[in-house]
Amino acid sequence: MKLSTGDRWDLIDKISKETVTFGAYKHTLKDAIGELTVKPMTGIPVAIAIMYGFWSMFGSFAGFFTDGFFVRLFDAYWLPWLQEVFPGQGGWLYAIMVDAGGIESGEFVLSSNCLESFGVLTSGLFVAIGVVLPAIIIFYLMLALLEDIGYMPRLAVLLDTVLHRVGLHGYAIVPTILSLGCNVPGVTATRILETKKQRFIMMTLLAIFIPCGAQIGIMQDVVPDLMGWILLYLIIGYFIFGYILNKIVPGKAPEFLIDVPPYRRPMPSNIGKKVGGRVRGFFMIAIPFVLIGCALVGILYQLGVIQFLGDMLAPVFVGWFGVPAETAGPLIAAFLRKDLAVAQLSVIEMTKYQMITAVVLVSIYFPCVATFAMMLKEGWKELLGSLAVLTVVVFAYGGLIHLIGKLLGVA
């Protein structure tokens, strides 16, 4: 028996009348609050408050462990002990593994803290465990909480219009926020975007403008007063260059449909699993890169490669970006470890504005090796495209920041 379209609708009506009960639905407080958080007039203040809570908790938690305990553990106990027991003080292996030190009046001088020693077992471990681990744990804990409550889809709806301006849609907030923890899962999460154009724009913006948890952790530790300005420059850059990319990259940026779930009480077991899984993933992927990156930076310093490149590029850094010549070395080393590069920058004497410029440059300069490898996995054409955009962005945006500083009379 074949039914016509009209017959089918009649049949659907008949079945629904027999099976579905219709009644007046009473809105609950949860429903009403849910509606408030997706309407721009009320939702934006809520989003501003959520982000405030997020960063405040992040700073307090990371500060509690890093400054309260790990700085002392590493600087007062671990570093002096290693400096004493590790053989070959002043040698190249000692410099790479424990302390590169410095030369004062022709004599080798040991570093006084783990941010200056640049050894794998000192700076590497301190950054990985003392700085990044607390930052990552609280970051993923807060993110899991927001996901479990049901706030993330609402944030996606709220930001949909803004993100469409840069060729993305509301769900692009997921890879963006994930990247603030670690760029690697952020790049993987770009797969939730539908078109090649969207994935390319997202991956490029992540690699350039989103600092990872390691870098944020270090920034929070060494330049806490400048964090707001640095993040502001990065957010502005994200939207300016996203807008330009949306105009020049061919392809479609479709609308998205999303089912916004009701607010729910978070489940500790869910949150535990999510945080545990993500922190484990971070340890497996990112921590080896921190340690290997630290070793490579040490080797390149010992071979004089970074010094050579730094000297060669110093005129560009000084003239175009307006930062001191000494920053050339850390900026070159930033390819391997952005967090260590920020730490290196923090000990160079420069003005506040130069520090902001230098740290923004570290962020936009090049994706870290782990992200680089992940982008390559997503496709070499996309990687080359992203790198081409990145080169243009570094010079254009870095120069623009310098120009703004000059116009304001602070550079």
Added chain:
Amino acid sequence: MAGQSSGGAIYFAILGIVTTAFGLADLLVTVSGSEFAYGGLEIPGDLFRGGWGGIIVLFAGLFYLSGIRNFDDIHQFAKVAMGSILIWVVAGSDIFAMISESIPSWNEETGPWFNTLPGFIGAYAPPYAPAVLLLPFSLVVIYYIRKRASGEVGGGNSP
């Protein structure tokens, strides 16, 4: 019942005015670039707590004030509840920061790892930021939420 509702509306109207005033004060102090302290009140002058936090306190006040008209309507009451939630976020962050700062000794080289008992207790002493002072008053919303949940206040959509 109507008396309770109008009582609630008056209470949150007053709280809304005070909260809005605190939010504006937060922003003014931040713009001036210095801190302000009076008795148990301390308005931070930094961009994060004073500026960003101040904007949220201001929004909380505006949520209260916009929610008091037709207080029984669930959508209006949700605005009042949201005002309290915003205060809880700022005050909760401030209290968490106090807890984080009260436990370690902050000695970089030697001495004990943890704070002394007087130091620990002293970390919770006044003055407090506006959001922390507003916190107990904002908790009154829980009473109205429970009333509404138990059906003592006319819930649901207003006609």
